[in-house]
Amino acid sequence: MADLGVAGNNGVMPAGGGPFSRMARAQYVALVTMRWRMFVFGLRSIRGILELGASGIELMIFTFVGLGLGFGLGIASHALASRALWSYLPIEFWVLCLVWQMIPVALASFQDQFDLGGLLRFPVSFGSFFVLYVVFGLADVSTILGVLCCLGIWIGIALVRPEMFAWIALGLTGFAVFNVLLARAILAWVDRWLAQRRTREIASALLVLFVVGLQLLNPALRQRNPLQAHHQQRAEGQRKNAEEVGPWVRAAEAVQSLLPPGLAAGAVQHAAEHKPLVATGSMGVLGLYALAIGGVLAVRLRAEFRGENLGEAPSQKKEEVREREWLLNGAGPLSAVLEKEMRTLLRSMPQLYALGVPVVMVFVIGSLFRNGGSAMGHSLQLALPVCIAYGLLGFTRIIYNNLGTEGTGIQLLFLVPTPIRTVMLAKNLFHGTLYCLVAALSALLASFRLGRPSAAVAALTFAWLMFALPSNLAVGNIFSLTMPYRVNPGRLTRQPGSQANALMSMLIQTILLAVGGGIVGLFTSFGKMWLTAPSLLAMAGAAIFAWMRVLRSVDAMANEQRDELIAKLAKAE
Secondary structure: OHHHOOOOOOOOOOOOOOOOOHHHHHHHHHHHHHHHHHHHHHOOOHHHHHHHHHHHHHHHHHHHHHHHHHHHHHHHHHHHHHOOOHHHHHHHHHHHHHHHHHHHHHOOOOOOOOOHHHHHHOOOOHHHHHHHHHHHHHHOHHHHHHHHHHHHHHHHHHHHOHHHHHHHHHHHHHHHHHHHHHHHHHHHHHHHHOOOHHHHHHHHHHHHHHHHHHOOHHHHHHOOOHHHOOHHHHHHHHHHHHHHHHHHHHHHHHHHOOOHHHHHHHHHHHHHOOOHHHHHHHHHHHHHHHHHHHHHHHHHHHHHHOOOOOOOOOOHHHHHOHHHOOOOOOOOHHHHHHHHHHHHHHOOHHHHHHHHHHHHHHHHHHHHHHHOHHHHHHHHHHHHHHHHHHHOOOHHHHHOOOOOOOHHHHHHHOOOOOOHHHHHHHHHHHHHHHHHHHHHHHHHHHHHHHOOOOHHHHHHHHHHHHHHHHHHHHHHHHHHHHOOOOOOOOOOOOOOOOHHHHHHHHHHHHHHHHHHHHHHHHHHHOOOHHHHHHHHHHHHHHHHHHHHHHHHOHHHHHHHOHHHHHHHHOOOO
């Protein structure tokens, strides 16, 4: 890498003269030499030989895939050119553009990526850095597949219209340049957005909600059976749909002709129709698109060239205004723990996933009760408490292991003068408030699908919640101190856990449900359903008393389990 700094005859570093100056060319040669030496030295080990074999197999696979795609596009292009169906040519270019841009993102984690940021330690000009970033993109799988597909389209049309040899090559070259720049720009900006924890969490949450939302399609689609419609009615509906969609299709066709895939296909079509001026204009607009995408890429690379290095730490500005972010800040240790729990929850994808998925599935469960309500009979009356109980399942790991996210911070809890009882009380208040909010949201979703519940059902549901919440908090505090395990807030899968904690917590949840269901069944069988809510409220009073007694003994239990808590929660993964 020392050759990247090329000195002049007098030992002084020459000034940069652009991406193709003498200094830049020497840097390119040094970089190629370095990469070649790394490749040769890597073959001295078994791992290097295996890597070479794997890379060769990967290249062969993608080459065959590219040849297959190119052959298929070539046949399609040949058929369109033979029949002069140029209006369908944009479909091929749009398909190729989408494939070209989807492959880099899908294979970003599986390709050998070379970090060009290390070159910024040397006197590399921005122009050279930009050229190197684009040139390294030419070795991507997407570029190889895209070039083979463009070659197939070029051969397919040239065999029918050999006089269009130059026009086709020019149009496909401009289209390929645009796609290479667009793929590199997308990767550069995606890296920038996902470089920080918050943006990664937002992207992961959106992906999880999208995947979970797909589960809602099944009950929604089952409500209507399209096969039940008469054939005449279906034909009439299709005709009306065609009349309604027709203007939208024409508008979409007009818009796509102004976008890069449509412009590239239009340049070929106009050349085939002997309209060289119009074809030249399309090529010029396509060149402007390529310049615009190059500018977007340059903006991102310029920030990196100037030293932008995104990380997990908050910026200085955020540190300065942190005291104004929370109204509770400075009000005491209780509010400090509440703020900490809120921040931990918002930054923990596993906990958000555990809380969100059951609530979303309440919508599905409500649909099942609605579709089978006539067959279930009286069970439809208990659909509301069932949906709410299911929506609260996400609190099992959070309440029964409320110290799991502390990690090495568990040691500080035994050093600060704040009692462990205060910390546990703050955690219980936060989880209890969140528990009530999730229950209210589950009730709204269930009511939306099933209609307004009766007063008796609403009363017994509220009474059961008042009984279940302090019971969960009391047992959860005991389990959190006696059977703890560390939770990684940034990992969704492969979480370490405690089988004893999981089994016992599920047993407690089952017992709470069984108690509520047993009381409802008992009084319902005697025709005294109105006594259900008072009985559950009386049990709720006993549960609250037990929760308070557990809180009083938390400090003693924590001191007894101090060594195990530190060993379980502070150990490295």
